[in-house]
Amino acid sequence: MATALHTCMLCEAVCGLTVEMEDGKIGRVRGDEDDPFSRGHICPKAAAIADVQGDPDRILEPQRREGGRWQPVSWAAALEEAGSRLAEVQRNHGRNAVAVYLGNPTVHSYSALLATPFFNRAMGTRSRFSATSVDQLPHMLASLEMFGHQVLLPVPDVDRTQYFLMLGANPLASNGSLMTAGGIARRLKELRDRGGRLVVVDPRRTETAAAADQHLTIRPGTDALFLLALLHVVFERRRVDLRHLAACSDGLASLQEAAARFPPERVSAHTGIAASVIREVAGAFVSAPAAVAYGRVGACTQEFGGLAAWLIVALNAVTGNLDREGGFMFSTPAADLVGLATRTGDRGHFGVWRSRVRGLPEFGGELPSATLAEEIETPGEGRIRALVTFAGNPVLSTPNGGRLDRALSRLDYMVSIDLYRNETTRHANLILPTSFGFERDQYDLAFYALAVRNAARYARPLVRPPPRVRGDFEALMDLALAVRRHGGGRKGRALGLALRAVRTLGARRFLDLLLRFGPHRISLRKLAQNPHGLDLGPLQPQLLSRLSGRRLQLAPALFLRDLDRLAASLERPAPNGDLVLIGRRALRSNNSWMHNSERLVKGPEGCALLVHPEDAAARGLREGGRAKVASRVGTVEVPVAVTADVMRGVVSLPHGWGHARAGASLSVAADHPGASLNDLTDDQAVDALSGNAALNGVPVTVTPA
C-alpha cells in the first residue's frame, strides 16, 4: 500500500498525517508517527477530510442563483458578473457599501492568508468583518495594547510548565487554540507525570476539567474578577517579580492599584469561587518553579473578555512567567509574519474609526461581526448593500444569526467563496468554489506562530483538484482584479500593478520568500525534503527584541478605564433562579461545517442542552425530553441532557448546528439538524470594551417543550 504525507487543516493542532493511497485515491488516514511535533496524534475528524473532499454536496464549479434555482456558470462569466455588480454598488453608493466577511478556515489556508491583505486593499472598503470578533479579538487587543503588536500572541509553554492555570478552554475537545500543540492530552498528562498541576476554571466539568488536578467552577463572565483577585493576592504577598522585564515595563503601580480594588472576599460570591480557594491558587501559582495562566474562548467571548485577556498576560508578567521557560512564551516561526509586519510598521490599530450604526470600534481594520446585520438593515449613507463571504458561515456562527439570515436576503448582491451551499452561502447570487484538503499543499503560516515548540512542516498536494475549482489565493485575487476592472475598489495604477504581480508570483513562491527571509532561513524546497516536518527547538525568551525599543505596558489606560464597568457588575443582584447559557465544542464537530460527514454525525445527537439536575427538577425537565430555550432574540427547541457536570444556574449548548434552514444543500447535515446556539445569542451583547461578541453568559428561560 502506497502512503503519502500531509498535514491536517481542520484545527489548530496541525497534526501530521499518513495517508494511504489506493490507485491515486485517498484511503485510510493515520497519524504520522515520525512527525516530531504531533508524534502520531490524530482525532476522528482527520478521516473526514476525505468526506468533505469527495462530498457529493460539495460545489465543484461556480454556481449562479436564478430566483430559487442554481445553474453552473464558467469562471469567466462568474467573475464578469461579480466584478461588474460589486463595482456598480461601490460606484453608486461608495466603497463601504460592499462588505467582506472572512471565516475561520482562512487562517488554516496559507494561500488565503497571503491573498486577503491584497484583497482587502483592492476592495477598499471599511465594511470588513471576520470570525475574529466572535473569537480571539480580546487576546489580540491585549497584545496590541501591552506589546504594541496585535498578532504577537504568547502561548503556554506546556511542555516545561509546572503549573497550568487554564480559563475557559477545553483542549481535550478543541485540541487547543492559540496554543498549537499536537497531542495536547499527552502533553497535559506529561505535565502531571512530572509533578506539575493542571487547574481548569470553567462553569462546566469539561473533558479537560475531568483530567485536571483541580476544577474551579466559575460563574460565566466573571473571569476578570477572579484574575484581579489573584493579582490582589500576588501584590499583597509581595510576590511581584518582573525579572528581565522590570527595566522595560510601565504601569506596575497602576496594576497594583487596580488589583487592590478586588480582594478575593469581594469577588467570591460573584465568581462562585471561595476566597480561600482564590488565595490558595494564587499562592500555588507564585510558588511554582514555572507557571502559566492561559485563557481561550470561554474567557474572551464574554461581557468582560477584554479585561480577562489583559489580566491573563498581566498575571503571567508580574509573577515572572512572561517570556520565561515554562511560562507564557513567544514562538520563532520559520515564516515570521509578526517580524514582517513590525518592519513594515503594520502593528495593528484599535478604535481609529467606529461602525456607522452602533459606533462599535474597528480592530485592525475590521468591525465587530455582531453589527453586520444592522449595518445591512439600517438605511442611510454607507448602508451595506452587497457582501462577499470567504470560508465563513456567519448565519450559524455570529450572534443573533436569525437576524443576519433575514438581513442577507435583503442584499442587492452577494458572492460567496466556499465549498458548500450552506446556511449563509444559500443567500449568495454566486458561489465560487475552491480546492480543499489533500488537493492542496499545506503550510500552517498562522499556527506555527502559535506553536508550543518551534516547528515547520510543508505538505505537497496528494491529488489533483477537480477541474473547475480554484485555489483560495487565485479565487480572491481574481475577484479583486475583476472588481477593479469594472471600476470598483480602490483606484491607482501602482495598486493594479502590485495586484497583478502578486497574482503572477503565486502563493507558493510568496511563501518560499517568507521562509527564506525568516528567522530560520529555510527554503520551501528544504521543507519539502523533510516531509515529516522539522523540529526547530523549544521556545526561546525574546520579548525584549520583539518589543523593538518599546516598553511593555502592564496597565494600558484602555483597560483601566473599563474597571468601573466591571466593579458595577458586582452591584448587580445575585441570580434569582434565571439561567445563563454558555457554549461548548465536541471532538467530532468543527464549527458549523463538518456535519455533512456521516461518520462524524452518527451516534447520539450532538446538539443537546446540558442542564444541572436541580435546575432540571425545578423546571420539570427530564433526561431525553425536549426543552424550549428562549432568549431576548429567539427560541429554539432541543433535547435535554441532565448532568451535574454543568454548574447550577448554567445551561450549555454547542454552536454550529441548525441545519434545517431551507435552501442549503447539505443532505447529511439536514438529517441531523440540531438547533443554532446563535439563534439565542444576542447581537446587542458585546464586550463594551473590545466589541467582541459576548457569546457566553446569555440570559435564557428554559421550559419543557
Ligand SMILES: Nc1nc2c(c(=O)[nH]1)N[C@H]1C(S)=C(S)[C@@H](COP(=O)(O)OP(=O)(O)OC[C@H]3O[C@@H](n4cnc5c(=O)[nH]c(N)nc54)[C@H](O)[C@@H]3O)O[C@H]1N2
Ligand atoms: N472539535 C473541535 N475542535 C475545535 C473547534 C470545533 O468546533 N470543534 N473549533 C476550533 C476553534 S475555531 C476554536 S477558536 C477553538 C476553541 O478552543 P477552546 O477555547 O478550547 O474551545 P471550547 O471548547 O469552546 O472551550 C471554551 C470553554 O469555555 C467554557 N466557558 C464558557 N463560558 C465561560 C466563562 O465565562 N468563563 C470560563 N472560565 N469558561 C467559560 C466552556 O464551558 C468551554 O468549556 O477550538 C478549535 N478546535
Ligand SMILES: Nc1nc2c(c(=O)[nH]1)N[C@H]1C(S)=C(S)[C@@H](COP(=O)(O)OP(=O)(O)OC[C@H]3O[C@@H](n4cnc5c(=O)[nH]c(N)nc54)[C@H](O)[C@@H]3O)O[C@H]1N2
Ligand atoms: N455561540 C458561539 N458561536 C461561535 C463560537 C462559540 O464558541 N460560541 N465560536 C466562534 C469561533 S471561535 C469561530 S472561529 C467562528 C467560526 O465561524 P465561521 O468561520 O463563520 O464559520 P465556520 O463554521 O468555520 O465556516 C467555515 C466555512 O468555510 C468553508 N471552508 C472550509 N474550508 C475552506 C477552504 O479551504 N476554502 C474556502 N474557501 N472555504 C472553506 C466551509 O464550507 C464553511 O462554509 O464561530 C464562532 N461562533
Ligand code: SF4
Ligand atoms: S486534532 Fe485537529 S489537526 Fe489533529 S487530526 Fe484532529 S482536527 Fe486534525
Ligand SMILES: [Mo]
Ligand atoms: Mo475560532
